Amino acid sequence: MIRLSKLTDYAVVVMTAMIQGDGGPHTAISLAERTGLPAPTVSKILKLLARDGLMASHRGATGGYRLARAPDAINVAQIIAAIDGPIALTDCVEGAPGACGVESLCPRRGNWDRVNRAVRGALEGVSLADMARPSFPDPLLPKAAPALPATADAI
Amino acid sequence: MIRLSKLTDYAVVVMTAMIQGDGGPHTAISLAERTGLPAPTVSKILKLLARDGLMASHRGATGGYRLARAPDAINVAQIIAAIDGPIALTDCVEGAPGACGVESLCPRRGNWDRVNRAVRGALEGVSLADMARPSFPDPLLPKAAPALPATADAI
DNA sequence: GCAATCCGGACCAAATCAGTACCCTTTAAG
DNA sequence: CTTAAAGGGTACTGATTTGGTCCGGATTGC
Numbered sequence: 001m002i003r004l005s006k007l008t009d010y011a012v013v014v015m016t017a018m019i020q021g022d023g024g025p026h027t028a029i030s031l032a033e034r035t036g037l038p039a040p041t042v043s044k045i046l047k048l049l050a051r052d053g054l055m056a057s058h059r060g061a062t063g064g065y066r067l068a069r070a071p072d073a074i075n076v077a078q079i080i081a082a083i084d085g086p087i088a089l090t091d092c093v094e095g096a097p098g099a100c101g102v103e104s105l106c107p108r109r110g111n112w113d114r115v116n117r118a119v120r121g122a123l124e125g126v127s128l129a130d131m132a133r134p135s136f137p138d139p140l141l142p143k144a145a146p147a148l149p150a151t152a153d154a155i
Numbered sequence: 156m157i158r159l160s161k162l163t164d165y166a167v168v169v170m171t172a173m174i175q176g177d178g179g180p181h182t183a184i185s186l187a188e189r190t191g192l193p194a195p196t197v198s199k200i201l202k203l204l205a206r207d208g209l210m211a212s213h214r215g216a217t218g219g220y221r222l223a224r225a226p227d228a229i230n231v232a233q234i235i236a237a238i239d240g241p242i243a244l245t246d247c248v249e250g251a252p253g254a255c256g257v258e259s260l261c262p263r264r265g266n267w268d269r270v271n272r273a274v275r276g277a278l279e280g281v282s283l284a285d286m287a288r289p290s291f292p293d294p295l296l297p298k299a300a301p302a303l304p305a306t307a308d309a310i
Numbered sequence: 311g312c313a314a315t316c317c318g319g320a321c322c323a324a325a326t327c328a329g330t331a332c333c334c335t336t337t338a339a340g
Numbered sequence: 341c342t343t344a345a346a347g348g349g350t351a352c353t354g355a356t357t358t359g360g361t362c363c364g365g366a367t368t369g370c
Contacts, residue, residue, distance in 0.1 A: 002235065002274070003158050003326090004244035006359070009267075027315070040361055047317070059316045060368025076270055080157065089159035111286045112164075115231055118280055119157070122273035131266045158357085161328070182346070195330055202348065215337025216345045 008083045010037055011045050015054075015079070016132040019071050025064030045083065052082035071132055077123035087120050163238045165192055166200050170209075170234070171287040174226050180219025200238065207237035226287055232278035242275050 017034050018026055028046055032039035046065050049055040056068045067074070080087060090112050172189050173181050183201055187194035201220050204210040211223045222229070235242060244267060 002239060002242050002244060029315095038360070041359075043316085044360080050316090057316065058368085059314095059366080061312095061314045062369060063315045063367085065316090084157060087157055089157060090161075090164045111281075111288065114285065115278065115281050118277035119274050122277040123270065125273055126266075126270050130269065133266065184346095193329070196328080198347080199329085205347085212347060213337085214335085214345090214347050216339055216343095218337070218346045220347090 002089075004080065005084045007041070007045060007048075008080050010035075010041065011049060011079050011083050012076075012128070012131050013037070014042060014045055015049075015067065015071075015074075015128055018065070018067055019128075019132050023066075025058055025062075025066050027064045031065075049079070049082050052078070054078060054082055071129035072127045074128040075124045076126045076128070076131065077120055079128070080123060087116065087123070089116055089119065157244075159235065160239045162196070162200060162203075163235050165190075165196065166204060166234050166238050167231075167283070167286050168192070169197060169200055170204075170222065170226075170229075170283055173220070173222055174283075174287050180213055180217075180221050182219045186220075204234070204237050207233070209233060209237055226284035227282045229283040230279045231281045231283070231286065232275055234283070235278060242271065242278070244271055244274065 013035050014031055014037070017031055021034075028043040029039055031046070032042040035042065046055060046057075050057045050065065054068055054074060056066045058064055058066070077087065168190050169186055169192070172186055176189075183198040184194055186201070187197040190197065201210060201212075205212045205220065209223055209229060211221045213219055213221070232242065
């Protein structure tokens, strides 16, 4: 499967938890308690999100984190980019020149970029507000099945 | 970054190499020579592709592999599914129930599926024929830069 | 001044993946 | 019928990545 970092999943959990709270700043510890995630991990996520401008941080005694923008002004692509780094499906375009072997076959590189753009556009179309919305009616997922109906929604 | 398996990249290389050859069947060894990839790896990829019906294999003395369908009838999503397994960004929906911790925050599960569908649709829109097309004019990639302009095309 | 909080980096263990090797089955040629 | 060529499947190993932790330092409010 296309592995999306687990930290990115946690990031969405933390950010939705912030939405559901009051407007005040949230400390890393309080968010860890509310989400059930380990505190150091939450702290790491918040730092990454703040570095990319998705969070506004306030240091000092009564400090904490706040969302930098409204939930519908933050999309999934931005969150992924903050945690996992730039969205690129392959590492074909890297510093290592010898990895590609025969160069005559490598013009496909530009075409992977086409795929990257398509995926990026899809991810930009989903906002944090969409993710925070409580589970919506979905005919594919009759919510009574915590077992593993996962294979159904695969390609 | 969103890690797409390196084997999937190789799969596209191998399949484009098959397109550029004549119509006859290709052996795993001949494809390995033409692509510069290690032979056992090519064999592994071909087996995976054949298992999902993307390749037609012919055993015996003069056997080999052929594309099961026309290049424009095969899309990237199918290749990824054959190599990396079903396309699912997160493993939130798994057999392990304890992993999620607080259940009250987990309704976002259905929303990840929305993201999955968006990505899947994007990948289905790119065919193998698109990938095999020799590098097309792309303003973002002024083909004279094998160094590492990779960060430019990131999100 | 003191305490609470964020900031930045380094560090370690565990899971995952790429790659390889081996043996079996099938098929066609001689 | 025999032989060789090719795919089919499984198991194993080394390396890379990732998730998670920890520590000292900087900053702000009380």
